[in-house]
Amino acid sequence: MASVKFDNVTKKFGDFVAVADVNLEIRDKEFLVLLGPSGCGKTTTMRMVAGLEEPTSGDIYIDSDRINDVLPKYRDVAMVFQSYALYPHLTVEDNIGYPLKIRKVPPDEYKRRILEVARRVELDTMLKRLPKELSGGQRQRVALARAIVRTPRVFLMDEPLSNLDAKLRTQMRAELKHLQHELQVTTIYVTHDQIEAMTLAHRVAVMNRGVIEQLGTPREIYNDPRTLFVAGFIGSPSMNLIPGEAKDGVFASAGLRVEGAGHVNVRLAVLGVRPEDVHVAGPEDKDINLVAPIYSVELTGENTLVNLQLGGQLLTLRADKNFAGAIDQRVGVRIAEDRMFLFDAETEQRVDFQPDS
Numbered sequence: 001m002a003s004v005k006f007d008n009v010t011k012k013f014g015d016f017v018a019v020a021d022v023n024l025e026i027r028d029k030e031f032l033v034l035l036g037p038s039g040c041g042k043t044t045t046m047r048m049v050a051g052l053e054e055p056t057s058g059d060i061y062i063d064s065d066r067i068n069d070v071l072p073k074y075r076d077v078a079m080v081f082q083s084y085a086l087y088p089h090l091t092v093e094d095n096i097g098y099p100l101k102i103r104k105v106p107p108d109e110y111k112r113r114i115l116e117v118a119r120r121v122e123l124d125t126m127l128k129r130l131p132k133e134l135s136g137g138q139r140q141r142v143a144l145a146r147a148i149v150r151t152p153r154v155f156l157m158d159e160p161l162s163n164l165d166a167k168l169r170t171q172m173r174a175e176l177k178h179l180q181h182e183l184q185v186t187t188i189y190v191t192h193d194q195i196e197a198m199t200l201a202h203r204v205a206v207m208n209r210g211v212i213e214q215l216g217t218p219r220e221i222y223n224d225p226r227t228l229f230v231a232g233f234i235g236s237p238s239m240n241l242i243p244g245e246a247k248d249g250v251f252a253s254a255g256l257r258v259e260g261a262g263h264v265n266v267r268l269a270v271l272g273v274r275p276e277d278v279h280v281a282g283p284e285d286k287d288i289n290l291v292a293p294i295y296s297v298e299l300t301g302e303n304t305l306v307n308l309q310l311g312g313q314l315l316t317l318r319a320d321k322n323f324a325g326a327i328d329q330r331v332g333v334r335i336a337e338d339r340m341f342l343f344d345a346e347t348e349q350r351v352d353f354q355p356d357s
């Protein structure tokens, strides 16, 4: 059993608030991903759990133990650092085995367990090398192996895949997900990569400027973003965010008119709609929301991304892979009304959010 709880946790560096009043409970055996852009406070949040940073105020618990004053070595957490933090004078084998050595694991078992994890991360042929003789991606895998060589109460992983090439990253992602399922260890995982967050997490906490803006399953944060930031951050290509005005259920901006835009009047509003919820139609078709010229067409393989020129911005839509449209051709567009989101541009909050929808 190991749940982790943040209770009104704030961390300041001088006057700068790096983490602002975080309340978060990570459940036993949960894979929680902290997702957000560079500098939003992810590493700082994680370091407070490891005991490498002290909260300015608030409490952190592992299960029912308040750990604020517990020394790092007594917290029983294993951390993979963003910067690897390997021992430069120790071989790969001894770096991985370090947590076993300080726990006085017998030599036979020591060798066996190192070999087992080294295989998992494809380092079994490099056990005698020193960190300086490894690539960045290989060093990262040593750090990962060192964390998983024993079973702590909590895993803390700070961008553990960021230095791997695309293929290895996908492979290690699957490996990590499987491993966490197998080991059933509560995991806090930091990344700025939303695909990684969506694929790994049971729940994602989306952070922005020190604040957790939304906590939910990947599906919840994708389908029901609560703030403008979350809406724009999750999804690739990004959600279309169109400024305009919402009045009496109609959203209007230059060249666009959509009905069914909630029941709230907002003078400075933003309409959000994902590329897959915007559909191409003929320019003369009924029920279209706008007609606009094609700006660019990009075939991605499984489908075609089409950018339309809408006022001063582009509207992106995901069309069929066989879509054949030429630049400057005018097309009609239909927006899925039940997949639109309405935000207040000033508060950046969703105004049509329905808790149980």
Ligand SMILES: Nc1ncnc2c1ncn2[C@@H]1O[C@H](COP(=O)(O)OP(=O)(O)OP(=O)(O)O)[C@@H](O)[C@H]1O
Pocket (backbone or CB within 6 Å): 013, 016, 018, 036, 037, 038, 039, 040, 041, 042, 043, 044, 045, 082, 192
């Ligand atoms: N020791 C420190 N002293 C002063 N400011 C710090 C310190 N550590 C972090 N910060 C600041 O706190 C903010 C959050 O930093 P943090 O390392 O938690 O960000 P992050 O979300 O992990 O970003 P990245 O994705 O770039 O790793 C940043 O603005 C950073 O400059």
Ligand SMILES: [Mg+2]
Pocket (backbone or CB within 6 Å): 042, 043, 044, 082, 158
């Ligand atoms: Mg960081």
